[in-house]
Amino acid sequence: MNQNSKPKLAMYWASSCGGCEISTLNIGENILAVDELFEIAFFPCIADFKVKDVEGYPDGYIDVCLFNGAIRNSDNQEMAELLRRKSKVLVAFGACAHQGSIPALSNLTSRAATLETVYLDNPTLDNPQGILPNTQYEADEGLLELPTFFNTVRSLGQVVPVDYTIPGCPPEPHQIWTVLQAVAAALLQGAELPPAGSIIGAGTVAVCKECTREKEEKQIGRYYRPFEIVPDPERCLLSQGIICMGAATRSGCGALCPQVGIGCRGCYGPPDGVDDQGAAMISALASVMDTTYPTDNGNSLEQQIDTLIDTLADPAGTFYRFSLANAVLGRARQPASPVHK
Amino acid sequence: MKQERIGVYVCHCGSNIAGTVDVGQLSSWAADALEKRGVVVARDYKFMCSSLGQELIKSDIVELSLTRVVVAACSPHLHEKTFRTACQQAGLNPYLMEMVSLREHVAWVHSDKALATQKAKALISGAVERVALHEPLDPISVPIEATTLVVGAGISGIQAALEIADAGQKVVLVEREPSIGGHMAQLDKTFPTLDCSACILTPKMVTVGSHPNINLLTWSEVEAVDGFVGQFTVTIRKKARYVREDVCTGCGICMEKCPSKLIDQVYEAGLGYRSAIYRPFPQAIPKYPVIDKANCIYFQRGKCKACQLFCPTTPNAIDFEQEDQILQLTVGNIILATGYDLFDARRIPQYGYGRLANVFSSLEFERLCNAAGPTEGKILLRDGVSQPESVGIIHCVGSRDRNYNNYCSAICCMQSLKFAHLVKERTGAKVTNFYIDIRTPYKDYDEFYQHVLQEKVEFVRGRVAEVTDAARRPGEEGKLIIQVEDTFIGKQRRIPVDMVILSAGIEPRHDSKEVSRKFGISCNGSGFFTELHPKLDPVATMSKGIFIAGCAQGPKDIPASVVQGAAAAARVLGTIQQKSLDLEPVLAQVIDQKCSGCRICSNLCPFNAIGFDLERQISTINPALCQGCGTCVSACPSHAISGTQFSTEQILAQLHGLLAESFNGNGARTQSPAFSQAELV
Structure with a gap:
């Protein structure tokens, strides 16, 4: 096959951990087939490309761009806009690009508080002068610029139009490979692409469908954090009081975590038809609270419910771990005041 | 998508709405501002629910080819049916109409006319957005099985069963005790007429026992209920009597010969004996005794069989091999008349019941008074020989008391007055009643009170603090002293008496919550079954085809229990008459392909x-049982359960409309956020 007729593939990371790249490389020897099928147009993780290279491409030059990471700063945003312009198909790849994921949890606080935690208020720091990053610095070589650190983290779709989404933290390698094959088939053999806006490389229903644990009626009297309990190997984790987001999370991963006794964290985002994953889960859990009354210990019903909720650590971080940027909840309204020492 | 043609109708409700909301402005605003959203006509009228008001809507539907209707009037609880019917008559599917509650949600709760009108606009705007997404629905029709199950054969259940049976329909009457009759069979006289309780009850019991349309199952309990209105499947456990009903003549020789005698805690309230093979009282229906296995010498030690030995019938009526029978029956309707438990006066230790011999419960006193009771109607102290010279009757025991039950038990005042009269009549003793308030509504009740007053019964107003046998003053030795604050004179008093009667209140059956779950109805906080509407639908429940009657619904006296039994029967006969029933199609539905089988909704x-x-590992919803409450819809984390008429799209559309109007188009956020510049950087 002529080198130039190969479809052009790009993969870029914005605010992310690099796990998406690792997962992509984890498709094993199929990575050679990827090289066979595609021409790599931009992939800083595995090859030396410069932004200038991309800027030099004509608009729409890249056939498929897998974009992972959230939009945390002005550089992320510029790259998102650039790659949108240069790509025919832009894919939000992984949980951060999909719904903000871990970086977006900082929307529960403010830029000032985040910078303070990172640069000032951290036991492993040595920053006696209290220096915070500046966006500009006058060096001997001239003016140096750093990107602006945004107050709010957004998902890719909140910054530029996105054609498809591959969810997951990270997306499972077999799902990535399936998608890449489908894309190649579409570009090379004219196979039909899924409708624009689709979530690909994942199932449509919730993780419970893939989980082999015994599902039972649920009535939860208290929640357990993972270190507090040894889960029964057969029973549904949620029934045992272990927070498992599986019921409000899209399938596609094969229910890996719950199968080994770890509650689903929710990284594949909400299933089809659900807009707000955290709200869906909270609503579900509220419905299965054990509100048997009178209580054995003589508590009032209110006390009983309060005690139950007290066993639930970090609700926002638990239920919106991967979806806060897109949640109806939005962000913390007032910038949290910096912590004073 | 083709835009709907929507009509908006604003009701004045006389001055109910028009007094607080500018209805004229509202309808002209709806016609102008909502025109681009599909409103083709908006009108206001004095009474939309009147036939002229309905006519207005109907003619618009026809002449303006309306496809959707919004009626801004009162709560849908009142007139949703009215306006749905009007739409249907004009050829529009009734479920394409949406109501806005301007009266309850706006006019009655606000006073500022401008703001109230603004809120009304927001609500109408929401309704217009929502109604465009309504879908035409058709009611679900279910056939009605004519047989009715009545649970509990006290006076209320008996009345219900007889009404239905006399109307020619079949009844299955289930009673868990060996005989029907309930609490009424234990009473001596009934207030205010002082009829002999047994004399008026037993003829009804006999009729029940021999009625060709009544299948009487005593010593039986309902174990499970499945299905829905018209087609309930009930599982009934008919406990083994160890007596063959087909041969027993009820002669009673077995009960005489039985060597195991024990105190009868139920019917005789602990004041008399019964044998291990027994029927609760001589007039019991049915007449067949039962063997109380726990106290039967044969069942406990393997020897005796006296009853079998002396049974004169052939073949022998005693059958030690009998086993519980499980019956499965199909019934169309169910009436629950499961009655009440008497408040256990032991729970108030300071009144001394169970500790001080001459403190009696109201039920014990009923047995003392009863000519067929342990003392043959003589009012005697616990020693069984001496007659009291002074008697204190304490009202509201366990009722109107935040430590026990907040509610008024409704019967205790009249019951206490009846006791006072009976003591006076039979002993001439000095009687003092201790009360908080005297409550004697209903026909001839207060006249009875006046009559008792004339009998020189004394009344002390105040809650009794204590009943004690610790004498402190001369004249108190050997007496029970009632310590009370007489609130009329503002002083503490100690009143020595020979006998104290505690007028205990009514409590829900100890297992009423369990029963309510079994039948799929709800209880109030105390445990009384909840009616569909406290005033306008007192015997129906939220579950179609299940009715309630008597004290299971709340404390009441015999006349009220009879009325409810009859009322429930009338409701049942009404549905039987219809042969089939249309069920509301506003239901929850599982979208099979979305359900992951997580089982959040299961219970x-x-x-x-x-x-x-x-x-298939997915949840299912029985449409005939579903009442469309939406509990499961909001709980489902996959949004795999959709509420017809309450879909996410419909609710979000309504919110959009509502918020758009409330914030003049700003500030509404029902989907993923678009952050403002200020929030962003």
Whole structure:
């Protein structure tokens, strides 16, 4: 096959951990087939490309761009806009690009508080002068610029139009490979692409469908954090009081975590038809609270419910771990005041 | 998408709405501002629910080819049916109409006319957005099985069963005790007429026992209820009597010969004996005794069989091999008349019941008074020989008391007055009643009170603090002293008496919550069954086809229990007459391909409509049981359960409309956020 007729593939990371790249490389020897099928147009993780290279491409030059990471700063945003312009198909790849994921949890606080935690208020720091990053610095070589650190983290779709989404933290390698094959088939053999806006490389229903644990009626009297309990190997984790987001999370991963006794964290985002994953889960859990009354210990019903909720650590971080940027909840309204020492 | 043609109708409700909301402005605003959203006509009228008001809507539907209707009037609880019917008559599917509650949600709760009108606009705007997404629905029709199950054969259940049976329909009457009759069979006289309780009750019991349309199952309990209105499947456990009903003549020789005698805690309230093979009282229906296995010498030690030995019938009526029978029956309607438990006066230790011999419960006193009771109607102290010279009757025992039950038990005042009269009449003793308030409503009740007053019964107003036998003053030795604050003179008093009667209140059956769950109805906080509407639908429940009557619904006296029994029967006969019933199609539905089988919803349904298909590993909803309450819809984390008429799209559309109007188009956020520049950087 002529080198130039190969479809052009790009993969870029914005605010992310690099796990998406690792997962992509984890498709094993199929990575050679990827090289066979595609021409790599931009992939800083595995090859030396410069932004200038991309800027030099004509608009729409890249056939498929897998974009992972959230939009945390002005550089992320510029790259998102650039790659949108240069790509025919832009894919939000992984949980951060999909719904903000871990970086977006900082929307529960403010830029000032985040910078303070990172640069000032951290036991492993040595920053006696209290220096915070500046966006500009006058060096001997001239003016140096750093990107602006945004107050709010957004998902890719909140910054530029996105054609498809591959969810997951990270997306499972077999799902990535399936998608890449489908894309190649579409570009090379004219196979039909899924409708624009689709979530690909994942199932449509919730993780419970893939989980082999015994599902039972649920009535939860208290929640357990993972270190507090040894889960029964057969029973549904949620029934045992272990927070498992599986019921409000899209399938596609094969229910890996719950199968080994770890509650689903929710990284594949909400299933089809659900807009707000955290709200869906909270609503579900509220419905299965054990509100048997009178209580054995003589508590009032209110006390009983309060005690139950007290066993639930970090609700926002638990239920919106991967979806806060897109949640109806939005962000913390007032910038949290910096912590004073 | 083709835009709907929507009509908006604003009701004045006389001055109910028009007094607080500018209805004229509202309808002209709706016609102008909502025109681009599909409103083709908006009108206001004095009474939309009147036939002229309905006519207005109907003619618009026809002449303006309306496809959707919004009626801004009162709560849908009142007139949704009215306006749905009007739409239907004009050829529009009734479910394409949406109501806005301007009266309850706006006019009655606000006073500022401008703001109230603004809120009314927001609500109408929401309704217009929502109604465009309504879908035409058709009611579900279910056939009605004519047989009725009545649970509990006290006076209320007896009345219900007889009304239905006399109307020519079949009844299955289930009673868990060996005989029907309930509490009324234990009473001596009934207030205010002082009729002999047994004399008026037993003829009804006999009729029940021999009625060709009544299948009487005593010593039986309902174990499970499945299905829905028109087609309930009930599982009934008919406990083994160890007596063959087909041969027993009820002669009673077995009971005489039985060597195991024990104190009868139920019927005789602990004041008399019964044998291990027994029937609760001589007039019991049915007449066949039962063997109380726990106290039967043969069952406990393997020897005796005296009853079998002396049974004169051939073949022998005693059958030690009998086993519980499980019956499965199909019934169309169910009436629950499961009655009450008497408040146990031991729970108030300072009144001394169970500790001080001459403190009697109201039920004990009824047995003392009863000519067929342990003292043959003589009012005697616990020693069984001496007659009291002074008697204190304490009202509201366990009732109107925040430590026990907040509610008024409704019968205790009249019951206490009846006791006072009986003591006076039979002993001439000095009687003092201790009360908080005297409550004697209803026909001839207060006249009875006046009559008792004339009998020189004394009344002390105040809650009794203590009943004690610790004498402190001369004249108190050997007496029970009632310590009370007489609130009329503002002083503490100690009143020595020979006998104290505690007028105990009514409590829900100890297992009423369990029973309510079994039948899929709800209880109030105390445990009394909840009616559909406290005033306008007092015997129906939230579960169609299940009715309630008597004290199971709340404390009441015999006349009120009879009325409810008859009322429930009338409701049942009404549905039987219809032969089939149309059910509301506003229901929850499982979208099979979205359900992941997580089972969050499995035990949420208050009507037991949710099942789980083990083979397909998905939840299912029985449409005939579902009442469309939406509990499961909001709980489902996959949005795999959709509420007809309450879909996410419809609710979000309504919110959009509502918020758009409330914030003049700003500030509404019902989907993923678009952050403002200030929030962003």
